[in-house]
Amino acid sequence: MASLNVGNLGEYLREQRRSAQLSLRQLADAAGVSNPYLSQIERGLRKPSAEVLQQVAKALRISAETLYVRAGILDAEREREEVETRAVILADPSLNGRQKQVLLQIYESFRKENGTEVQHDRQEHPADGPRTAGSSGAEPSS
Template identity: 60%
Template sequence: MSGTDGVEKIGQAVDDIGAYIRRQREGAEVSLRQLAKVAGISNPYLSQIERGLRKPSAEILAQIATGLRISAEALYVRAGILEPREHSPVLDALASDTELTERQKQVLTDIYESFRRGNAAETSTVTGTEDAALAVAAIDAAAQAVEAPAQRTS
């Protein structure tokens, strides 16, 4: 791949992410002004992102994702920041849940993936005690993730 091929791919990623954001915004029936306000960016900047003239940072993508109530991960993959992950019905459901914060989604994803890694790494039978210890650790982590935002707001 030559240097110009890499520049072309980056340019294509910028165009793709902008078009994707516009489609998501229009599908959610949110105006450019509304999304810009929620995302904490200017109308012209959001317009430039949508037209592929600007490449947004990961932080701006997260703010836009929050404004659109979609997964920041989906935008990161579209922008070439993250590699696509293996599809899983559980992870897909978590990513699309609008009732959870991004932080809560990440904690639940981490717990789920740790269980899967643990199961894959097992060469012998897990005892009931080990299963219970994993479940308690998962519940503790989830409880801390849920309590942390509540403590910040009080």
């Protein structure tokens, strides 16, 4: 296996490094990573951690989020956080089923409004149990 599907990340990093007029060694020093390791990232042979990407982004003065997306970290992280948030809401013993559903609807509407809604079918929620007819009609007003 020659590449770990991080070629786009490597190409993007190389392009950003050249735009910043930095040598590979200069960027490696500024980011606190080894020159060979950074070279392997640029060639798509290594998949860096979020921490390394953050250091590189800081050294290049670009958004770490951009690198996370290119590395495939951010979408997976957002989806994991969404699942965890939903699980916490559903596990809260102080809320009844209707309250949990309304809270999840509000959470989903905020995610959609902020453009962070994960694109998959929102009608199926196996962990939620069956949906009741009354659970979709009323959202509390502000």
